[in-house]
Amino acid sequence: MSDSYIGKDVIRKEAWDKVSGRAKYNSDYSSPNLLHGVLVCSNCAHGYIKRLDYSQAVNMPGVKKILTGADYSILCGSIIQDRPPLAVGKVRYYGEPVALVIAASEAEASAAAVRVVVEYEKLPTVNSPAEAIQAGAPLVHDYLGDYKHVIPEVYPTPGTNIVHQVKIRKGDMQQGWADSVCVIEGSYLLPQADHIAMETRNARAEVLPDGQIIIHSSSQAPFGIRKQISEHFGVELGKVVVHVPLVGGAYGGKAAVQLEFLAVMASMATGGQPVMISNTREQDIMASPGKIGLEARIKLGADAKGILKAGEYTFLLGTGAYADTGPRMGNSIAMNCTGPYKIDNVWCDTYCLYTNHTYVTSFRGFGHSSLTFAVERSMDKLAAAMNMDPLELRRRNLITPGQTSPSQVMMTPSILGNVPACLDKVAKLINWDKGARIRLDNQRIKAKGLACFWKTSNSPTDAFAAAIISFNSDASINLNVGAVKIGPSTKTTLAQILAEIMQVDINKIHVEMEVNTRTSPHHWKTVASMTTFMVGRAVEEAAYDAIHQILSLAAIVLQCAPGDLHMSPGRVYYKDDPGLYVDLADIVHGYKYPNGHTIGSQIIGRGTYVMSRLSPMNKETGQGKTGPYWTPGAQAVEIELNLADYSYKILRAATVLDAGKVLNPASARGLVMGAMGMGLGLGSREYYIYDQEQTLQNSSLRTYKVLRIGEQPEYLVDWIETPHEASAFGERGLAEHGILGIHAALANALSEAAGVELDQLPVLPELIWQKRKEQQL
Amino acid sequence: MIPFDFEYYRPSSTSEAVQIFMELDAAGKNPRYYGGGTELISMARMNSLSFGAVIDIKAIPECNVLEIDNGHLMLGTTLTLTRLHESNLFPLLAQAGSRVADHTIQSKITLGGNLCGSIIYKEALLPLLLTDTEALIAGPSGMKTRQVNAIFNQSVQLEPAEFIVQLHMAEKYLALPYIHVKKTKQDKINYPLVTICALKNGQEIRVAFSGVSDFPFRCSNMEAALNERSRPIDSRVARALEVMPVRVLNNLEGSADFRRFILTNLLTSVVGSLEADAI
Secondary structure, eight states, rough: OOOOOOTEEEEOTTHHHHTOOOOOBBOOOOOOTOEEEEEOOSSOOOOEEEEOTTTTTTGSEEEEEETTTSSOOOOSSEEEBBBBBSSOOOEEHHHHHEEEEEEHHHHHHHHHHHOOOEEEEEEEOOOOOOHTTTTTTTOSSGGGGEEEEEESSOOOOOSSSSSHHHHHHHHSSSHHTOSSSSEEEEEEEOOOOOOOSSOOEEEEEEETTTEEEEEOOOOOOHHHHHHHHHHHOOOOGGEEEEOOOOOOOOTTTTTTTHHHHHHHHHHTTTTOOOOEEEOOOHHHHHHHHHEEEEEEEEEEOOOOOOOEEEEEEEEEEEESOOTTTTTHHHHHHHHHTTOOOSSOOOEEEEEEEESSSBBBBBOOOTHHHHHHHHHHHHHHHHHHHEEEEEHHHHHHHBBOOSSBBBBOOOHHHHHHHHHHHHHHHHHHHTTGGGGEEEEEESEEEEEEEEEEEEOOOOOOTEEEEEEEEEEOSSSSSEEEESSOOOEEEEEHHHHHHHOOOHHHOOOGGGEEOSSEEETSOSSSSSTTTOHHHHHHHHHHHHHHHHHHHHHHHHHHHTTTTTEEEEEEEEEEEEEEEEEHHHHHHHHTTTEETSSSSSEEEEOOEEEEOOOOBBBOTTTTTTOOOOSSOOOEEEOOOOOOOOTTTTTTEEEEEEEEEESSOOHHHHHHHHHHHHHHHHHHHHHHOOOOBTTTTOOOOOTTTTOOOOOOSSSEEEEEEEOOOOTTTTTTOOOOOOTGGTTTHHHHHHHHHHHHHHOOOBBBOOOOOHHHHHHHHHOOO | OOOOOOEEOOSSSHHHHHHHHHHHHTTOOOOOEEESSSSHHHHTTTTOOOOEEEEETTOHHHHHHHHTTTTEEEEEETOBHHHHHHSSSHHHHHHHHSSSSSSHHHTTTHHHHHHSSSOOOOTTTTHHHHTOEEEEEEEETTTEEEEHHHHBBSBBOOTTOOOOEEEEEGGGGSSEEEEEEEEEEEEESSSSEEEEEEEEEETEEEEEEEESSSEEEEEEEHHHHTTTTTHHHHHHHHHEEESSSSSOOTTTTOOOOHHHHHHHHHHHHHHHHHHHHHH
């Protein structure tokens, strides 16, 4: 085969089904015996449940059963088990599920749900991470010390709202400050926000007469669901089967297990009937988990040349009412707290704190987008204080191989990639040398901002992936992996890897889109931009396994050694004489001699991959390596600010990241552009708005605003390719990364244009006006 | 999903509509007149509004009129904002309507729905306030005509069984110089921080506002201040804001102080542009 599939724009395998509307998502299913569950959600942010009366609701037409927290004593959570699926005794956030109405139809369940009466005795609320950490703050959880830890590395402080803390202690801070001639400090505020995946979260469950639990969910973590359901309901792991079809966007929000518990409870309560629970948009925003809030303080010291000498970081991570993956995101933030810069003396304290807001789960970037905002605003402050070009300051400090990360991982080109090359390329893309601030007329200013980022994963150290390939008799191949199809074209990219190694036409590779935990090989979770890396390695191994089997069989047929043979599209031939060959179709289901004797049978290749040499972070110093490699990059945004009303246009947004090797450029570009759009939304308009009683004010898309078509800037995307030697073809994950620094670049550009420090998100015209008024500008 | 059942009626005349309304009302059905449905559906879905019946008035021929007759533009109240925009018979109204919600919703929202719904901004009202528009109203005592300014005065002053069938305005207003400006918190498609519609009738500037307070308004004292041409624009605008008869809105879209800032700048530029004939 002359053409390589690597580095080619390959249209995703499911494209036709999707664009023609034929693709099926989880809640597209209907059946006459399917029951529907509708949640009753709390309208109180913190309070005791004084009365919960469903006597009227339960007699409504079609209603089968109503469940409350009293029916199941389960506490769930993937790190610390602190959350009842339905509130027990008290509610901790506005939107928390307090009851579940199960009825024959969604309409009947909805009609009954509004007749469930709940009265609360209000408690004082914890309104922000800063309030949460204060001595004497109201406690969101009274019995924090009693909760079961799922992993050993979580460190709550009972009697407080601190559910976890992480430290980084590297170098000698005293020396660092002594070596600094310029010191800056900044405080940053990032409110919580929502994923707004196009498909809202939904799940259905059915308990079969033999005790098997069958779950269909829109999830990134089918194997996580299986494990948690098995544990909490005391059902053997193998008797829980989780199916996940195509997922309509996830962004981390579908890595949490929430509705699955409720669907299983509902099915158990109705004699095992199948029950569907599907969030409305409003419930998806207020009841299901969102993005972390972050309050950050950063102090940086640099010498006369602008070289960073010391960095002190305090992060207060708001995890909302329950921990979910909040503590792990705290680790992520601490581990990469400096951003992609070399600093020898680092002190970081990260606290993961309960508040009375919607609880959180992973969100594109896993804490890094919030972190990067604080770091990159600080870099611009330092550049201003030193009267240096922000580009030049960054250039002088970027981390390079031979240096160590905050958690003291030694960098190599393979582990780190090339950060300076990314920055230089993005500066060219945005024409940085043409001026960072241009006055257009007496009202309008054009300005640019920069940001650099890096990210690695923070997975369990034993997270693994697997792949199975099986041949059909026409020599086409079925590829079966445990990764979920959530949007980034992963399964097509995996097919490219397989096609390339096996030298087969990619159209002859059939990828199973659905995951079934009973028949798909295990995969940790489809998260962390690690799927192409982890599953890619497993696919590689499965391909080599199959090739070995094919060549061994062909060697018998062609009466030579396997090493004498070569795979080519459709056939295996003798290297010395390509005229001597056997067709693949004649051996992949065994080879049948003319006399009927047959040797071999179906070729099935298997491959697995576990990340190597990872270790959790040390409790006192943070030392450890939680991810195999970093993907770094640099971003820039150009805006036009109108001084008459502080409205602004986002003109251009650029990203250059070190992709290792771009496997599918068109889909990679799409991913990075989509991530930039998401980040610019967070930068300019998306956030949860709470009133004084911590009632969520914008739980509908009428008031929770996302970037629309027409508000998107011109996107510029380019790559650096420094291979990650351990990946298939050297690729690095890139699905999240376009989001990481883009709102920092936006705030840097707007701060430059407006002449004020814009240190919180989103940057609304009113914020710019407020800051300028404070400065009497 | 709407968590309750309701009845649906589609009368073909105004009198039939009013009669159905009165019967349903007497039967305790809590009926609502129904135009595009965007607000009734979305509020009912959230259970923040309930009703036992809706009376869809879109099949009433008089409600769909769109013509100039005898020197007056006649607009049926079930015309959609999209229809008004596409016909462009009254450019200021076309423009004001085209900045309400998004394109998909504009092709559902009716003129009457925008005026009489519960969302406080009613941006299609502003051009009507500026043009001495009269409303043709159907009600229990038959048809009557009232000034729009009198009906929409701090609240919608219609009897429960009444609905507006048509709006009539003199043709002379349609071609006058005008300005429509809308500023939002951030997004193009959102409720207004401040929306201003202004007309220049001879030398007289007329101005109406949405988003500034909890009900759209036009104020003769403010216009008097703005039209005092002997004084510089800045001081006229400052004077107009002093006599402004409303409490400035403070909500999710923006604080009262920020609204005042935006309003001051917008008003200055609107008056300046109209006086300079720069439109």
